[in-house]
Amino acid sequence: MLNPAYFRFDSLSSFVGLFAVIFTVVICLYSVSFMRQKRGQLRYYLYILLTLITSLGVVFANNLVLFILCWGFLGLLLYLLIGFGEKDRTSATAKKAFIIIGGTDAFMLLGIAFIWKLSGTLQMDKINIALNSRPAVWAYLCLACGAFAKAGAMPLHTWIPDTAEDAPSPVTAYLPASLDKLLGIYFLARLSLNMFAMDAAMNTFLMAIGSFTIVAAVMMALVQHDLKRLLGYHAVSQVGYMVLGIGTGNPIGIAGGLFHMLNHAIYKSCLFLSGGSVEKKAQTTELDKLGGFAKIMPITFVTFLIASFAISGVPPFNGFASKWMIYQGVIDLGKKGGYLWVVWLVAALFGSALTLASFMKLVHAVFLGQQSKESRFTVHDVREESPLMWIPQVFLAGLCILFGVFAYRLPLKMFILPSLNENVVFSGIWNANIATALILVGIIIGILIYLWGKASDTKEAEIFMGGEIFKDHPDMRLSGTEFYNTISDIGILKWIYDLAKRKLFDPYEVGSRITFGFNSILRYLHNGVLPTYLAWCLLGMGVLFYILLK
Amino acid sequence: MIYVLYFITYGFLLTVAIGLLTSWIDRKVTARVQYRVGPPILQPLIDIIKLLGKETLIPKGASKSTFLMAPVVGFASAILVSTILWVNNITSAHTYLGDLVVVIYLLTIPSISIIMGGFASRNPLASLGASREMKLILSYELPFVLAVLVPVIKSGFSLRLATILGYQLQNGAVATGLSGVLALIVAIFCIQAKLGLVPFDIPEAETEIVSGPLVEYSGPGLALYKLMKNMLLFILPFFLIIIFMGGLHFDAISIVKYVGLVALVTVIRNTNPRVRIDQAVRFFWGPMTFLAALAVALALTGR
Structure with a gap:
């Protein structure tokens, strides 16, 4: 049955498969509470299990026909799972996702036909094509297009924000946020590392797509008004880092890209799950109607905060470790000469600042700041949701810290480096364990200063607003959705945002x-x-x- | 353990001492520009000690732990950056802590802590100020990253601070070349914004939104923020000296470098009016980014 002509179990596929299973367990646990009182639960869990089985098929397949069969099923299951959403637009969104994924599947079939023509075999580990002829380039592009659509790189990303907004949170956390990223980038890595011999032009193409995706998607995220849609744009933007990392073509960059794929799956599903808890409590995801949830749901607040620092690349969390490796990969390109690497590097570094900005906006609009009028009316039960919901969140947030602080010892040594056969040399320095220990020492110093002063002597006071009495104007609040309007109103950016609003991209x-x-x-x-x-x-x-x- | 030693002596005690002294220089120069006498040398320290003795007011309904922990985290990360810089500056044996990218990222944490503290205080004025702080980060980060790339390119594409210092020891400071000078100019404007000094004190804007994110802070919390800001007043010029001017040594030239840079920052702060936030964004994304990109292009062609 497990004939090596059809199945392959190497380090890369085993680690992706392992995490597919872990995410399924986490999501199922969360869904028990989240999907309670919804219709069609049996079908829901059936689809989730089928998704797991087919994605394991995708990961371990060694034959392109078997691979595309499972891949196609995944698209169908995605369509069915989005259908569990309860908004009016849900069916249109599911259709859109299905058409984009299905359309690119057709391209992939074409690519497979090219491969058959070029190499006469469909066994993935026997294919090794140089990108020197036109059919070879077309084959690569057709197959990469499928990987891009699945993972959500621009310009085939458009189903992800819609899905994020309309599908139930666990579904978004499961498919677009974690499994589809793992599979899409896994396939891109297989293509670029094993099946094709990359050349400089194709690597540049990948890096251009990656950098563009990073900046453009995060700029769109800045101006969103919906919690889940905003997270959806980040799910697109982070793909840019992975594609950029794989596009660098040197071991450290590729390792960084794969590491980022893993990290992204962890923190993004944590973000979607935390967002889902807020949604369940508040019955809405519109940022204008949220606010002040840190007091109501402290655990969710902490997990969301950790995951948002991780995605923004704040050291010592895991997002920083992988981004830092990708930067090194890009700088290593500079040694070979050329100017374009500066653009990729700056796009990646600047994209990270933009990510931080949009997450600060989210943290303010959802958890901090004043509570909105609507949520004061709807939220009576000021308690955390059931443990079945926050335990998965805490588990994922814990992984964010663990994989950041012990980046070398745990994920890199166990999963990432064995899946590359090359020797990864770090040209930079980042000693996460000692740095974390030192930050803790610094925090202790800070607390000592607090205690030396009169920090224990606290008193609650009304806030100061230039003499206005807050109790009389409880709606005098900033929701946070307009924070970046100054930026979106600047010259050429305004024009681009207008075009994007009309969906011309x-x-x-x-x-x-x-x-x-x-x-x-x-x-x-x-x-x-x-x-x-x-x-x-x-x-x-x-x-x-x-x-x-x- | 050696790191904890460095952390406490250099990163904390020495940095705080120099930071407070720098704050005094800043205030003294400001006073002289305005035809005042200015404070005595211990005034910054006295201010902090005074604040530590005051009671802590927490705004009603605020997230208490976030409100109180934000200054501590910012303070801790400031010490960590300072430690990394000092270790690279004084010894090449123990540099296994962090590189340039780490320093750039750690330098944003103090700003994040101010933002989080402002958000947690639940005051609309604080929210407004914190959002401006975030926009300011966005605006200066682009030219700053480009400017910092110049020493990286010059030293043969190395991210390690020790290598950049070693390169400058042999070939002269980065700021002696044309690209280095341009990048240094851009970087000075960027640290002006990072420090939140006029003309980029838009987040705090005392006369407009009553010191923005810090409006609800009093007592020890405010003391920690003041201490952190004073430390940054030393750390940021120190960072520029390391990557552009060949590092600090305990001699007269280093003191001239450092005091000169601080005096420049102070003079800019005293001779300019505050700009609006959209003007700041335009300034950094327009002329400054252009200048920084020019510097990078020059550095790539070897000038």
């Missing part, structure tokens, strides 16, 4: 507009009058006869 929307444009012309022919249809049939038959009997 969404291939799905543009495609559907073109299709419907054609349809609106062709629709005039469908007027329901039988003689017209018969006339068309006769005309067509006449043309056919003319061609055939000519």
